Ligand SMILES: Nc1nc2c(ncn2[C@@H]2O[C@H](COP(=O)(O)OP(=O)(O)OP(=O)(O)O)[C@@H](O)[C@H]2O)c(=O)[nH]1
C-alpha cells in the first residue's frame with residue numbers, strides 16, 4: 001500500500017453566531033463519509049435527547065459540555081478528513097464576538113477561509129469583522145457561502161443581493177481570491193453534492209472547490225529565512241565537532257554550499273550540510289524542519305536567523321504593526337510586553353496607537369485609541385534589540401508577532417508587520 | 419506541480435519536530451509521557467529525529483497503573499535501553515498504598531481515574547514543567563479543542579473555556595512556578611496518519627497491535643483480555659479469539675477487535691476500512707458523554 005502524495009489544505013470557518021458554521025462542517029464530514037459509526041450513534045442519541053428533528057450536525061464539532069448545552073461554539077475545534085484528492089485540516093471557529101480571539105487562532109494557519117452568511121440576514125457586523133480579519137491575516141483564498149438558502153426559497157435574487165453587499169464591503173480589503181457559493185448546510189445543497197434546487201447557480205459545490213483550488217504558491221519560495229530554534233551539540237565521540245542549528249524553514253530554499261548571513265551579527269559563511277527528518281539532503285525548503293551545519297565556527301543561538309547573504313530581511317527596532325487585541329484587559333499606554341517573533345523573544349513597548357479600525361465602515365479612528373478586546377489597531381512598537389522582519393504580506397512567519405503580558409503570562413495580542 | 423512541496427505526512431512530521439524542539443528551548447525540565455502505546459512510540463521516534471545526532475534530551479515518564487500488559491512493560495524497558503534515556507515511573511499502586519487514592523469497587527472498577535493523582539504527583543515531585551503527550555485531536559471531541567501548548571494551573575487543571583490564543587508558529591509556554599504545560603506534537607495527526615507513518619518509517623511497536631490468539635471475554639460489545647485483574651460474572655465466558663488492539667491502555671479496559679492483520683501493511687489496510695473510531699472500544703470514554711473533558715479538566719493526559 002503506498003502513501004499518497006496528497007497535499008494538506010488547512011481551512012477555517014468564519015461568520016456570525018448561528019450562521020451555520022458548525023452545521024456546515026458536520027455536513028461536509030457526513031456527506032464525504034468521514035464520520036465513524038460510533039460518532040454518528042453518539043450524535044444521534046444526543047440530538048434525540050435534545051428534541052432535535054434528525055441529526056444536529058453541529059454536535060460533530062461542538063465537543064465541550066458548555067457548547068453542547070448552549071448550542072454555540074466557544075473554542076476552535078479541529079477536524080480532519082481526506083478525499084482521494086486532498087487531505088484537509090478544518091478549524092471550526094466560534095462566531096460569537098466574545099470569542100473572536102479563538103477565531104483568530106483558527107484562522108492564523110489557514111490557506112482558505114469559508115465565511116458564512118445567513119441568507120435571511122445578509123452581511124452584518126460580525127461578518128465584516130471576520131472578513132476583515134481574514135484579509136488582515138492574508139488568508140490566500142476566501143469562499144463566501146450564502147447559507148440557509150432553504151429558508152429563502154433558494155432565491156437567486158437574495159443570493160445576488162448578498163454577494164453584491166459583500167463585494168461592496170470587501171472592495172476596500174485585499175483578498176486575492178474570493179468566490180461565492182449558495183448553500184444549505186442543513187440540507188446539503190452545494191456542499192458535497194450539487195443542489196437540485198438552484199439551477200441558476202453554475203459554479204462548483206464547496207468540496208470540489210476546496211479540492212481543486214491552487215495552493216502551491218501560498219508559501220513564499222523566494223526569500224530564504226531560517227530562524228534558529230536551538231543548537232544541537234551531541235556529546236558522543238562520533239560527532240564531537242558537530243554543531244547543528246535546528247529550526248524550521250519559514251520560507252524559501254537552502255542548499256549545501258549556499259553563502260549565508262547570520263543575523264543580527266551579520267557574519268557570513270557557507271552551508272556545510274543539511275540534515276532533514278530522513279537524513280542528509282542537498283537542499284531543503286519551507287516548511288521543513290532541518291538542522292544546518294556551517295563551514296565556519298560562528299556564535300549562533302536561539303533567536304538568530306540564517307538567511308541567504310544576497311537576500312536579507314530588514315533589521316528594525318521601530319516597527320509598525322496591525323494589532324488585534326485579544327485580552328479582556330485593555331492595553332496599558334506605553335506599557336512593556338514580551339514580544340515573540342519567530343524564535344526571537346525580547347521586551348517591547350507599544351509607543352503609539354496610530355489609529356483604530358471602525359469595523360462598520362472600515363474607516364480609521366484617530367481620536368479613540370484605547371485598545372480593548374477584539375479591537376484592531378495600527379500601532380508603533382519599539383523593541384530593545386533589532387527584529388529581523390519582513391512585511392506580513394510577503395512572509396507569514398517572519399512578519400508575525402505576538403505580545404505576552406508578563407504579569408499574567410497570557411498572549412494578549414497578535415500582530416502583523418506592515 | 420513544483421518540486422518544492424511536501425506531502426501531508428512530511429508536513430506533519432516537520433510540524434511535530436518543530437514543536438518538540440520548541441519544548442526543549444522553552445522549558446527547564448520536560449518529559450515525554452510514555453504509555454507504551456503507538457502514539458507515544460511515534461512521539462519518541464520524532465524526538466529522536468528532532469535532536470539527531472544528539473540523544474533525546476528528555477526523560478520518559480510512565481504512569482504505571484499496575485494493570486499492564488506484560489508486553490508493554492517489556493517493550494518500554496527495551497526502548498529505554500536502546501535510546502539511553504532516563505525512565506521515571508509514577509506508580510498508581512504506590513498512590514493507593516500511601517492512601518492518596520482509593521481503589522474503585524465493583525465489576526467495572528478501573529484504575530483509569532486514579533492515574534490522574536499519580537500523574538500530577540509525579541509531575542510535581544520531579545519538578546516537571548512540561549509533559550509531552552501523544553494526544554491527537556481526532557481521537558475525541560474534547561481533545562479536538564486543545565492547543566498544541568496547553569496550560570495547566572498549579573492544581574494541574576485544564577480550563578477549556580479560557581485557553582490562550584495560539585497563532586501561527588508562535589507558541590507561548592510561559593508559566594508561573596508550580597504550573598505546567600502539556601504539549602501535543604502530533605495534535606494534527608489522525609489514526610490513519612500514525613499508521614501510515616509507522617509503516618513508512620518501519621517503527622517497532624508492541625506485538626499486541628498485531629493479530630494474535632488470546633483469551634478474552636465479551637463485555638460492552640468489545641473483547642476484553644483475560645488477566646489476573648479481571649472479575650467475571652456468571653454469564654461471562656472466557657473464549658479464545660484471534661484479535662488485535664487498536665489502542666493500548668490498561669489491560670482491564672482495553673478492548674481488542676477480531677482481526678487477521680498480522681503485518682503493518684495489513685493493519686494500515688484494515689484501519690482505512692474501519693467504520694468505528696479507535697476509542698470506541700475504551701470503556702473509560704463510555705462512562706458519560708463528556709467523560710474525557712471531565713477527566714482532562716482534572717489533569718488527565
Ligand atoms: N434551515 C437551515 N438551518 C440551518 C442551516 N445551517 C444551519 N442551520 C441552523 O442554524 C443554527 C445554528 O447553526 P450552527 O451550525 O450551530 O451555527 P454556528 O455558525 O456554528 O454558530 P457559532 O459557532 O455559535 O457561531 C442551528 O439550529 C442549525 O440547525 C441551513 O442551511 N438551513
Ligand SMILES: [Mg+2]
Pocket residue numbers: 021022023058072073092093094095
Ligand atoms: Mg459553531
